[in-house]
């Protein structure tokens with residue numbers, strides 16, 4: 457390989473340009489309709505195709521068949537443009553020729569007609585580097601050049617350009633090239649070069665180029681040499697100072713398994729890495745798991761993990777101890793796998809099921825009452841800690857599904873039965889009607905999340921065929937009426953309130969509403985004020 461890949465694969469036509477569709481569309485439209493401006497400004501990230509597009513556009517203008525978006529590639533003008541030796545296409549690097557004298561030379565040249573093409577085109581790269589005097593000298597020509605002159609200005613920093621320049625040019629903003637576009641391009645190049653690769657290695661390279669195709673291709677050149685011909689993930693991770701994707705698998709599995717001991721080992725292992733790199737890699741890993749529908753993570757878990765990782769980035773930004781931040785991230789993520797959702801907390805409160813110890817706090821009422829000198833509490837006032845039985849959990853599950861959607865809850869309750877819960881598998885029996893099956897299928901994602909919340913994050917569902925069809929039919933006819941009556945038809949969230957409000961007999965119990973576990977939990981979460989409202993008489 458003699459030539460660097462970025463130059464060897466410089467696009468020569470609009471079709472070969474990657475990730476700049478809206479720009480190519482407007483430029484091709486302009487060429488087709490011959491509505492051409494005399495000055496263009498291309499701005500954007502380095503290595504995103506500005507110079508390449510300027511050259512393609514220039515060729516499109518000078519081709520014998522042009523102006524055309526599809527230059528013939530055969531005429532003398534096209535050939536000279538492709539070989540970068542066209543006498544009427546003048547490239548100038550404003551980073552090295554930035555003085556007023558350089559611009560005066562350029563203005564002098566605009567006075568002479570083109571030698572072989574219909575236009576004389578000036579491509580001025582890094583135009584923001586020109587001095588103020590040079591800009592001022594250019595201004596007049598830029599505004600009213602002879603009709604055979606075209607300017608294409610390119611810059612990575614358009615904010616440094618004076619407004620006078622911006623207002624005299626048609627501005628095209630080049631975008632960062634997306635990771636997936638970059639990865640496809642790498643695959644295309646490696647296939648052409650007959651070099652084998654691992655998918656994950658290309659993912660890492662595409663990420664590391666940060667949207668610049670030139671930078672990515674430079675990294676690819678480096679990787680080809682470093683990996684001696686087979687571009688594998690481990691070597692690329694080494695080369696880029698990133699973490700091997702297999703190691704990331706290990707980190708997340710250890711977190712999901714709640715394995716504190718090994719997590720500490722991992723945190724020590726990673727001391728050699730930049731914490732920020734580890735966190736970025738973990739975010740990238742989660743993002744790719746999300747799009748690959750990785751069953752190990754629920755949406756809630758993605759949300760929690762992302763928040764923890766983003767918080768960590770903020771901590772690193774304020775220069776917190778980076779090694780410690782990383783260990784903290786791991787352990788916060790581990791805890792996050794155990795936290796319950798608000799829904800399941802409310803459910804268990806409604807059912808009177810006590811929470812996991814980490815969530816238990818004395819209810820507000822008790823706190824307020826401790827104004828009296830503390831006395832040894834009689835044992836009966838302590839909350840009784842029990843773990844919910846399988847059947848209680850199943851009832852909680854049914855209730856949670858009802859709360860998400862009443863119809864799904866109904867289908868689930870009538871058609872799905874608990875068999876057992878063993879080895880992280882919840883075995884259920886499905887006797888649902890065809891219509892209910894459809895409803896349940898649509899809600900399967902939600903049901904899976906609720907199962908994970910209630911039975912644990914690793915729980916899988918195993919659905920067995922129905923063994924009690926007849927029993928159900930009989931049950932259905934016998935129990936349908938009372939069952940419907942039992943179910944609250946209104947918004948389930950309001951159930952604890954409505955039971956007190958609808959029935960006048962309950963007025964006398966209004967004092968007791970404060971003892972309702974649901975209300976107690978609300979009092980823990982907020983700072984309540986008691987307001988007494990009296991009717992006017």
Ligand SMILES: Nc1ncnc2c1ncn2[C@@H]1O[C@H](COP(=O)(O)OP(=O)(O)O)[C@@H](O)[C@H]1O
Pocket residue numbers: 461462463465466467472473474475476500501502503504505506507508509633669670671673
């Ligand atoms: N949009 C793109 N499509 C295809 N290749 C690109 C693109 N952008 C950059 N490249 C690759 O990067 C190299 C440098 O691109 P260049 O056009 O000089 O970028 P810029 O002028 O924006 O810095 C090109 O030779 C090409 O290999």
Ligand SMILES: [Mg+2]
Pocket residue numbers: 503506507508581610
């Ligand atoms: Mg350039």
Ligand SMILES: [Zn+2]
Pocket residue numbers: 518519520521527528529530531532533534535
């Ligand atoms: Zn041509």
